[in-house]
Structures are given as structure tokens and as C-alpha cells.
Amino acid sequence: MCIFCKIAKGEISSNKVLENDNFIAFHDLYPKAPIHILIIPKEHVECFQEVSGEIMANMTSFIQEVAKITGVDKSGYRLVTNNGDDGGQEVHHLHFHLLGGGKLAWDHFHEDSHKSL
Ligand code: AMP
Ligand code: ZN
Numbered sequence: 001m002c003i004f005c006k007i008a009k010g011e012i013s014s015n016k017v018l019e020n021d022n023f024i025a026f027h028d029l030y031p032k033a034p035i036h037i038l039i040i041p042k043e044h045v046e047c048f049q050e051v052s053g054e055i056m057a058n059m060t061s062f063i064q065e066v067a068k069i070t071g072v073d074k075s076g077y078r079l080v081t082n083n084g085d086d087g088g089q090e091v092h093h094l095h096f097h098l099l100g101g102g103k104l105a106w107d108h109f110h111e112d113s114h115k116s117l
Contacts, residue, residue, distance in 0.1 A: 004093035008042040018066050022058060025066045025098075034101025035070050035077070039063055045094040048083045063096060072100035 006012040007026065014026035017037055028036040041059065045051045067073040077100030082089040 002044060002091070002093045004038075004040050004091055004095060005044050008040065018062070018069055020062065022055075023062045025062070028097065032097075033099040033104060035072055035099065037066055037070060037098040039066055039096040039098060041094060046092050047089060047094055048081045051094055059096075063098065066098055067100075070098070070100070072098070076100065078104050 001009075001011075003012065007014045008024055014024075017025040017027065019025070022043070023039065023041055025037050025039045028038050039059070039062065041051070041055050043055070045055065063079065064073070067077055077098055080097040080099065081087075081095065082097075
């Protein structure tokens, strides 16, 4: 079972922000912004490329609620999902990073790969 499935089942503890029958939001263990929340479906889905439109449709209002709870709905935030190897996905259970709490930089390319583009 993957690490986020274990978090969804409560077998590994997490610092939860919001939960319902289908989704869970918890603080990232290694935050990259003052607010860094991970939002996952409880059902194991490998990545964004594999997720159904139905799950995404239901996830929308859940993510919006997480933004309200963490107080970034008005100030702004970034929602990111890393998909696959080039996207930098390390945990292969779909998750959205909600980042906020300050002005965010915008820098994406790994210094080695960006020279060849
Ligand atoms: P990604 O690189 O998009 O797959 O992101 C995986 C994220 O999961 C990273 O930001 C990690 O810091 C975070 N992470 C890994 N294990 C845990 C955990 N047990 N609890 C909370 N966050 C975690
Ligand atoms: Zn999983």
C-alpha cells in the first residue's frame, strides 16, 4: 500500500486540515511555503493523467474549502500537481500541493535539463 493510502486509512499519522468521505487534506511534512497543504483522493489514483473527471469535479469544492480554512482564498495561492517523472512526482498517489502564505516565485526547469530546451 502506498504512503498516501496509509495516511488516508489513518495507518500513518498526518497533520489534517480537512477530511470527508472521499478526500483528505494535510500539511506537507517538508513545507516549501508558509502554507503547504497536500490534497488527495482517498481512493488510490496514480497521478493526474489517470484521474477521472468525476473525482476531479468532486475535488474542486473540497480544494476551495481547504483554501478558505487555511486563509489563502482571498490572498491567493498556487495549486500544483506533479505528474510523472519529468513533472517531479515522487509519491505515486495523486496529490495537489496548495501553496501560499506569501508571494511565490516561478521557476520550473531543472538547471541541467533547461539548457537543452
Ligand atoms: P511530489 O514530489 O509532488 O510527489 O510530492 C510529494 C510530497 O509529499 C513532498 O512535498 C513531500 O514533502 C510530501 N510528503 C512525503 N511524505 C509525507 C508524509 N508522510 N506526510 C506529509 N507529507 C509528506
Ligand atoms: Zn495510494
